[in-house]
Amino acid sequence: MKVYLSTDMEGTAGIVDWAQCVGDGPEAMAGRELLLAEVNAAIDGALAAGATEIVVNDSHSVMRNLPPDRLHGNATYIAGRHKPLYMMQGLDASFDAIFFVSYHGSMGGDPAVLSHTYNPRAVTEVRLNGEVVGESGINALVAAHFEVPVALVTGDQTACAETRSVLPDVHTAVVKESVSRFAASSMHPHAARELIRATATEALKSLAGIKAPDLPSPSTLEVSWRTADMAEMSTWIRGTERVSARVTRTTESDRLELFRTFITSVLLTRGISADV
Numbered sequence: 690m691k692v693y694l695s696t697d698m699e700g701t702a703g704i705v706d707w708a709q710c711v712g713d714g715p716e717a718m719a720g721r722e723l724l725l726a727e728v729n730a731a732i733d734g735a736l737a738a739g740a741t742e743i744v745v746n747d748s749h750s751v752m753r754n755l756p757p758d759r760l761h762g763n764a765t766y767i768a769g770r771h772k773p774l775y776m777m778q779g780l781d782a783s784f785d786a787i788f789f790v791s792y793h794g795s796m797g798g799d800p801a802v803l804s805h806t807y808n809p810r811a812v813t814e815v816r817l818n819g820e821v822v823g824e825s826g827i828n829a830l831v832a833a834h835f836e837v838p839v840a841l842v843t844g845d846q847t848a849c850a851e852t853r854s855v856l857p858d859v860h861t862a863v864v865k866e867s868v869s870r871f872a873a874s875s876m877h878p879h880a881a882r883e884l885i886r887a888t889a890t891e892a893l894k895s896l897a898g899i900k901a902p903d904l905p906s907p908s909t910l911e912v913s914w915r916t917a918d919m920a921e922m923s924t925w926i927r928g929t930e931r932v933s934a935r936v937t938r939t940t941e942s943d944r945l946e947l948f949r950t951f952i953t954s955v956l957l958t959r960g961i962s963a964d965v
Contacts, residue, residue: 690893691742692735693784693837694764695776695828698724698749699793699803700844702864702881705873707803711750721754723878724791727843727864730882731790732761734889744784748776749791775952776824777831786840786896787832788889794847795823800867801847807951811958813935814913815951817855818905825852827910827951833902834945840892840899843885845873858899860892907942910951918961923954 698710701724709720732743743764747754757766765779772778780787794801797814806812806823817826825842832839841860842852849861864881865873876884892899914920917934924931928950929939937954941947 690735690738690740690786690896691784692740692744692786692788692893693780694728694731694735694743694745694788694790695748695780696724696728696745696755696790697776697792697824697844698754699805700791700848700864701727702875702878705802705871705875710803724749725755725759726878726882727885728755728790729759729761730885731788731841731843731889732764734886735786735788735893736762737886738890738893740893744779746772746776746779748778773949773952774831777828777948780831780835780837782835782837784835784837786893786899787837788840788892789825789828789842789844789852790885792825792842792844792848792852793823794845794867795821795851797821798823798847798851800869802845802865802867802870802873804847804870807955808959811915811919811955812912813915816909816911818908819911820854821851822855823848823851826855827948829855829902830904830908830944830948833904834943834948836901838896838899838901840896841889843888855904856902860888860895860899862888904944906944907940908944908947909938909940910947911936911938912951912954914958916961919958922958922961925957926950926953929954 746767796806843862865875
């Protein structure tokens, strides 16, 4: 059994501030240790359920947050920022299941600690076929393309609820309850890891009952941008139209291309978002 694990960081138990998950300071280094332990817990749970191959895609910030030699299960480690499929780099149809570990709520999620949707300086909301989604819902486009089920998501209550709204079969491990964007009540790290491990095992043992994402083709992404010039810039990508001053829409029959168009628009607008 081959398992793909995409990991973010803001959904880790105990993390409530950017200083814990951005940069190389002491708080960030401590945050990485918390993240590593949760990733390893998910891997241990997968191995207990019979997984034979694990691929971990580091999807947070500069995407080099984990020490490769400390990953359990002899996991393959995908790291580095310039990845065509970004948070879903490395996924293909050969995988049996997908784990989303340490995911967070969308920019408009309330309450959702450290909420954002790919780029907090540019994106204020994303709708997939009319429904507000976070990163898990956007990433589900890639899972749908390759027809691989998303079996597990871990994070705060809002991240897990948003994922379940798009992927009703997913198993959830809520390791903290968000109070606000910068406060949460977290499980003790040891308890959080045990919950993740147990839920990962349960998810894979129930895999026969978990379907690949059922997203229509064509599908539509509507993106609300912080400024009008960001919306205008995103229309430079073929297939994206501007429907209001700060909202763009893209419709694609190929769900992978829809995802890639979104990622390109986020990267394109990042150059001007630094001046906001």
